[in-house]
Amino acid sequence: MLLRRVTAAASAAGLALTWPPTAALAERSDRHSQAAGRSMGDMLLMADAEAEPAAGGLQQRFEGKTVLITGAGGELGREGAVYFATHGANVIALDLGAAALGQTLAAVRSANPEAKCVTAACDVCDRASVQAAVKAGVAAFGCIDLCWNNAGVQGAMVPTLDYPPADFEQTLQVNVVGAFHVLQAVGGAMRESGGGAIVNTASAAALRGTPTMVAYVASKAAISPYLPTYLPTMVAYVASKAAPRDSAPLPSRPRPLSPPSPSPLLALS
Secondary structure, rough: OHHHHHHHHHHHHOOOOOOOOOOHHHHHHHHHHOOOOOOHHHHHHHHHHHOOOOOOOHHHHOOOOOOEEEEOOOOOHHHHHHHHHOOOOEEEEEEOOOHHHHHHHHHHHHHHOOOOOOOOOOOOOOHHHHHHHHHHHHHHOOOOEEEEEOOOOOOOOHHHHHOOOOHHHHHHHHHHHHHHHHHHHHHHHHHHHOOOOEEEEEOHHHOOOOOHHHHHHHHHHHHHHHHHHHHHHHHHHHHHHHHHHHOOOOOOOOOOOOOOOOOOOOOOO
């Protein structure tokens, strides 16, 4: 489901076909996501197989586009890297663990031997580390078209009154401050290249207050307003290239988890 939203954001940015192509496909994809023993990548490929063939084929969905994924050494981030590489994208895979990144790179090359994928060990809690990784990615491919701001930790699962303060602080440092560092660094690169799509990995846990996960719930609730506060700045900047900055129009506030917007700068949070 989350990767389907990432793909939808890319589509909204003009990077791909509309996703899902039909309401019926979305319903079938939801059923696939509930099937036991299937990976996220399997689900997406199954949904693709049911879609109507597009001109150029599904393999061309992201050809020539560059996708940056944080947390790319984890299972979900790795599936995303493989998915986008399989569909023609250049992939910039970032993660704290070099060994995990090696596994992701191997998975990408196994799925698509011709895929262009660069990896960089990156600590999202370290602003300089994030900026250096983004700079290296831009140097490799010229620009970043889509960022999946996915790095995060779950934290402990302990009742709130017994929750360890150090774990609470660390979870928010990674999930909130880290996501902010990535948003700033990638947003700056996109601003210079003319735009793109950014997807933050949030969670339904933030809406229902999952017991024993106070740090994770708080962190995911915290990142939901990131894009509504970021979007007007980006749109104003891009518009100012064709009009004076002080007269650039600002858009209305987007709603988190809303359907894909026609704006090339709005992604899902």
